Amino acid sequence: MDTPGVEEKAAELKAQQLEKARQLVSHIEAGDEESAARLIEELGRMHESLLFQELGKLTRDLHEALNAFRLDSRLSELTQTDIPDAKERLNYVVSLTEDAAHRTLNAVEASLPMSEQLSSRAGDLAQSWQRFRARELSAEEFRQLSGELGEFLAVVHGDAEAIRRNLSDVLMAQDFQDLTGQVIRRVINLVQDVEQNLVGLVRISGERLSTPDQKKMQEKRAEDQNKGMGPAVPGTAGASDVVSGQDDVDDLLSSLGF
């Protein structure tokens, strides 16, 4: 960054070296060996100091660049906690959606054969019923139909209840959309955060980044908590001090006099 300064310095140094070299020639021509030796030594030192200055500057630049990376705590927080967190969150989404799909499929697989059987038995009985209405059934056949009808009504009663239960299970399984939606929104926010930080890093590349002060971070955390943070995902930051389920909530509330 201060290359112009260095170039000026180098030019100045070169002029000084040239001057000293001329003096050296005149000293040697005059036979003043002592002064000549002193000038040779000085010339050597000047050369070395220029090298050291350059090296020092490079070292300082490198050090500052490294510090700039290290000091941007938001960026390191992103890479150290938030991104692994996001991976956990997305895994949680995968497992929630998988569970929901299985629950739904189980309920459907259990209900389909029931409704198929109900339909086909009702079809058979309807035919017999029609024959009864047309007075085509013998007394013996009617006794049989009456027994079958009684049986069928009991089956309908049980199966309809089972299908209702399965359907309400399908209903409950849809809660994944809310839960995963909350998690995915958080990950989207993170991606935007990463993007902004990278853009910022590119813009100020090399410059020292300021450390976010602790108070601001705490305020942000409190604000997050008020807004709500979505489902607690196991294995992520913020998953500490969470209740493990409804029983835990009930215990906590009853300890508060609820």
Added chain:
Amino acid sequence: MKILIVDDFSTMRRIIKNLLRDLGFNNTSEADDGSTALPMLQNGNFDFLITDWNMPNMPGIDLLKAVRADDKLKTMPVLLVTAEAKREQIVEAAQAGVNGYIIKPFTAETLREKIEKIFERINAGG
């Protein structure tokens, strides 16, 4: 019994609405945020509020506090149904005067139980 269901996810509102219908509560309305729910509550003769916590504009906890601060609404029973699971948050909700706290994911049975308990207590306390 007129119930307001507040959640920013329409799927969750539908789930709760269906569960309530199963429990015999047919008169329900929906809002997708605390900020839309509050004017509905103020103008709508609701008997019961079921709300989520995490919503974009006005979170459920603020809605609860607004309800408790409103002379007309302050005695309304409020049930939080939320994925927010921090102990601190549950304590905060309790201190703000919530009547019940259900953590998502929940079961139909839990919802029934909590609603019954809320009304039991209200009837007992007068």
